[in-house]
Amino acid sequence: MTKIHITTTVNGDDAEFLCDPRETLLDCLRDELRLTGAKEGCGTGDCGACSVTLDGRLVCSCLVLGVEAQGKEITTIEGMADGDTLHPLQQKFIEHAALQCGICTPGILVATKALLEKNPDPTETEVRYWLAGNLCRCTGYDKIIRAVMDTAADLREAS
Structure with missing residues (x-):
């Protein structure tokens, strides 16, 4: 072909x-x-x-x-990262231990970055809805949601 x-x-x-x-x-x-x-x-x-x-x-x-x-x-x-500087989401995922095996993490990070670009002030329900298409078998979702919410708050404060 x-x-x-x-x-x-x-x-x-x-x-x-x-x-x-x-x-x-x-x-x-x-x-x-x-x-x-x-x-x-x-x-x-x-x-x-x-x-x-x-x-x-x-x-x-x-x-x-x-x-x-x-x-x-x-x-x-x-x-996502800017050279050696992690994107704020990546940093919060580390701080909140929102990753384990790493299979789902890249997709979840890309998805949550897209969410925060569309909606910089999401509710927890909106974050959960947005991530409905991303499956994680290791961490559960609580740490991921907390990392996203924390990032959103930091980005709002910085702007």
Whole structure:
């Protein structure tokens, strides 16, 4: 099968790769661009471990074809930190021990960042609703919710 040349922006940088028309964006990110933060947990869009943003919209990269990235802007977990400085969400996840095995963590961080960009003052119910598409088997959700709420409060105070 003929591979298709894709030109896109990933984490603020221009990127190009070749992909099979049937290949998922997750596979392209991991195999072609060597961005391995997004994980394949289910392959059906049910777990959220592969969450990325595509033109600012939160998506499960296992459900998006790589060819759909043409001309789009993708943000992955690798694009959250600013060099050696963690994103405030990443720092709060550490402080609240809101991670364990790490399979779900990148997707949850990308999802909660997307939430706080849309709604910088979410209620706990809104955070729980937003994260309904992200499954975690290790930590439970309380520490994750606390980390997100704490981050939101800090970001509001800073602005």
